[in-house]
Amino acid sequence: MTATESTYRGRARIAEPGEGIGLDELALATRNHGMPLEALRYDVTPPGLHYVLVHYDIPATEAATWELEITGAVERPLRLSLADLTARPSVTSRVLLECAGNGRARYEPRPVSQPWLLEAVGTAEWTGTPLAPLLEEAGVSPRAVDVVFTGADHGVERGVEQDYARGLPLAEAMRPETLLVHAMNGAPLPPQHGAPLRLVVPGWYGMAQVKWLRRIEVLDRPFDGFQNATAYRLKADADDGGVPVTRIRPRALLAPPGWPDFMTRERFVHAGPVPLTGRAWSGRAPLTSVEVSTDGGATWAAAELAPADPAHPFAWRAWRFEWTARPGSAELVVRAADAEGGQPVEQEWNRQGMANNLVQRVPVTVLP
Numbered sequence: 001m002t003a004t005e006s007t008y009r010g011r012a013r014i015a016e017p018g019e020g021i022g023l024d025e026l027a028l029a030t031r032n033h034g035m036p037l038e039a040l041r042y043d044v045t046p047p048g049l050h051y052v053l054v055h056y057d058i059p060a061t062e063a064a065t066w067e068l069e070i071t072g073a074v075e076r077p078l079r080l081s082l083a084d085l086t087a088r089p090s091v092t093s094r095v096l097l098e099c100a101g102n103g104r105a106r107y108e109p110r111p112v113s114q115p116w117l118l119e120a121v122g123t124a125e126w127t128g129t130p131l132a133p134l135l136e137e138a139g140v141s142p143r144a145v146d147v148v149f150t151g152a153d154h155g156v157e158r159g160v161e162q163d164y165a166r167g168l169p170l171a172e173a174m175r176p177e178t179l180l181v182h183a184m185n186g187a188p189l190p191p192q193h194g195a196p197l198r199l200v201v202p203g204w205y206g207m208a209q210v211k212w213l214r215r216i217e218v219l220d221r222p223f224d225g226f227q228n229a230t231a232y233r234l235k236a237d238a239d240d241g242g243v244p245v246t247r248i249r250p251r252a253l254l255a256p257p258g259w260p261d262f263m264t265r266e267r268f269v270h271a272g273p274v275p276l277t278g279r280a281w282s283g284r285a286p287l288t289s290v291e292v293s294t295d296g297g298a299t300w301a302a303a304e305l306a307p308a309d310p311a312h313p314f315a316w317r318a319w320r321f322e323w324t325a326r327p328g329s330a331e332l333v334v335r336a337a338d339a340e341g342g343q344p345v346e347q348e349w350n351r352q353g354m355a356n357n358l359v360q361r362v363p364v365t366v367l368p
């Protein structure tokens with residue numbers, strides 16, 4: 001990384017053809033860890049295995065003195081302590097989170113940013129209080145359009161100094177599933193996941209799930225802050241205004257079968273029956289199918305998809321496929337579809353490497 005890049009301004013950078021992952025990307029990758037894909041075996045991702053993404057630094061926060069402000073286009077601005085919030089009606093909900101940048105590292109050419117392969121996912125049990133009744137108590141203006149959620153973390157991004165802040169359409173903020181969360185998997189939120197308070201908007205990509213939440217501002221106009229207007233947009237090129245990144249597209253992932261090679265991560269299995277398992281999800285519409293190919297995508301067969309759990313509509317769903325492996329090389333491919341469509345088998349490139357739900361391919365060596 002050069003000095004000019006360390007105070008990087010302007011456009012997101014695209015790697016040159018053939019350019020390897022740089023130390024700047026490695027620095028992000030060691031801070032922001034993924035979920036090892038073998039953890040797809042758990043209904044609820046165990047603590048420490050859930051992926052983490054933090055744009056700046058994990059801020060120093062204190063639960064005892066924490067205050068959440070609800071302000072802007074409301075009749076009665078509110079100030080709430082953590083005790084005020086935890087005394088309110090409480091909901092525990094199993095929700096899948098996925099970073100919008102998941103899959104970015106395999107884009108060609110590669111947008112230079114957090115270089116996720118496919119592991120920026122996790123499903124946790126989030127405990128909190130619904131946001132809508134609080135907004136109703138504050139008295140939202142009939143002219144309200146967006147609700148802005150601001151975290152306690154501060155940094156600079158492409159030359160723009162900012163607190164991490166995301167605007168959400170009022171209708172999404174008012175959904176009964178949208179929660180102000182203080183606990184994860186039955187324990188207080190850990191520092192990296194937003195202690196002591198975060199937002200959870202089920203179905204939306206990770207950028208909407210604002211951590212270290214200390215301010216909620218109702219706006220009577222669309223929010224034009226950096227993370228909405230510049231960062232999280234699907235753009236064909238730098239001059240394209242793009243469209244906002246919102247809900248999670250369908251995806252199926254395979255829990256890696258057999259055993260890996262330490263360096264290459266190549267998989268090995270023995271010939272014979274090999275049960276393939278994994279998880280699938282979509283944040284925009286109910287899943288309709290998961291299919292598996294064991295010949296690189298030439299032929300496909302339906303996997304058995306666990307029924308949706310009415311108690312956990314925003315969790316991932318398990319799938320299973322019985323594979324009879326024959327000696328030689330195989331390429332496993334999985335794809336999910338929802339009512340709006342399926343996963344692409346060819347890359348659909350965008351400039352920031354977001355919402356890339358290209359199918360997963362897993363080469364496997366089958367030993368006799």
Ligand SMILES: Nc1nc2c(c(=O)[nH]1)N[C@H]1C(S)=C(S)[C@@H](COP(=O)(O)O)O[C@H]1N2
Nearest residue numbers: 051052053054055099151164206209210211
């Ligand atoms: N305040 C704040 N909230 C944030 C972020 C951040 O950098 N600061 N990162 C967002 C992004 S891009 C993602 S993918 C999710 C990750 O949540 P997790 O680390 O709990 O998995 O948090 C979101 N919330």
Ligand SMILES: [Mo]
Nearest residue numbers: 053099100206
């Ligand atoms: Mo993200």
